[in-house]
Amino acid sequence: EAQVTQNPRYLITVTGKKLTVTCSQNMNHEYMSWYRQDPGLGLRQIYYSMNVEVTDKGDVPEGYKVSRKEKRNFPLILESPSPNQTSLYFCASRRGRSYEKLFFGSGTQLSVL
Amino acid sequence: DAKTTQPTSMDCAEGRAANLPCNHSTISGNEYVYWYRQIHSQGPQYIIHGLKNNETNEMASLIITEDRKSSTLILPHATLRDTAVYYCIVSNFGANSKLTFGKGITLSVRP
Numbered sequence: 001e002a003q004v005t006q007n008p009r010y011l012i013t014v015t016g017k018k019l020t021v022t023c024s025q026n027m028n029h030e031y032m033s034w035y036r037q038d039p040g041l042g043l044r045q046i047y048y049s050m051n052v053e054v055t056d057k058g059d060v061p062e063g064y065k066v067s068r069k070e071k072r073n074f075p076l077i078l079e080s081p082s083p084n085q086t087s088l089y090f091c092a093s094r095r096g097r098s099y100e101k102l103f104f105g106s107g108t109q110l111s112v113l
Numbered sequence: 114d115a116k117t118t119q120p121t122s123m124d125c126a127e128g129r130a131a132n133l134p135c136n137h138s139t140i141s142g143n144e145y146v147y148w149y150r151q152i153h154s155q156g157p158q159y160i161i162h163g164l165k166n167n168e169t170n171e172m173a174s175l176i177i178t179e180d181r182k183s184s185t186l187i188l189p190h191a192t193l194r195d196t197a198v199y200y201c202i203v204s205n206f207g208a209n210s211k212l213t214f215g216k217g218i219t220l221s222v223r224p
Contacts, residue, residue: 004156033211042213042214042215042216043157043212043214045211045212048211058211059211088154090156090157092156099145099162101147101159101162102149102157102159102212103159104156104157104158105156106155106156107154107155107156109154
């Protein structure tokens with residue numbers, strides 16, 4: 001089944017403790033992206049990647065890192081999480097053409113205490 | 114990208130057609146209209162998209178006015194599982210392909 005898989009689904013952590021949220025897609029998609037969703041603010045893009053080894057900042061990249069060493073994986077790294085990064089996170093992917101539809105993962109609910 | 118305006122909420126009876134409107138009066142010639150939906154806190158799900166012509170797929174129909182300033186998403190036979198937030202998005206999809214999600218419209222399907 002074609003899908004975008006995120007792990008974990010829920011994560012509770014403390015301020016400053018480094019964490020990684022994994023994202024993997026099995027559709028051989030070139031493009032991958034991370035969004036965060038907060039009440040009243042909608043979905044905002046954090047980072048995106050047009051292909052392997054090509055990443056760029058979205059609208060809210062501060063406090064996050066990403067890497068794209070393999071086509072299928074696009075992990076989101078929080079080196080020193082803070083409470084304002086408590087949010088619902090979504091990974092998405094699509095084929096290379098810009099008008100293609102996005103496939104989203106099921107989400108990761110992160111709470112930073 | 115052009116901005117969209119949607120009602121905050123609407124409801125419809127199960128089994129009836131749900132017609133969800135969207136205004137995008139500043140849309141430009143190379144911008145597509147996309148519809149996604151989000152059920153509770155799940156990941157957004159693509160429904161349909163179009164440029165000028167009306168489109169239909171297994172989930173819904175998209176009717177775009179001739180001047181392209183508004184569109185309507187039609188769910189022909191709404192079910193309780195269609196209760197969700199529906200997002201109308203206009204984008205010319207530059208290289209980033211960033212989708213700007215607004216507040217969307219909350220559709221409640223009642224038994």
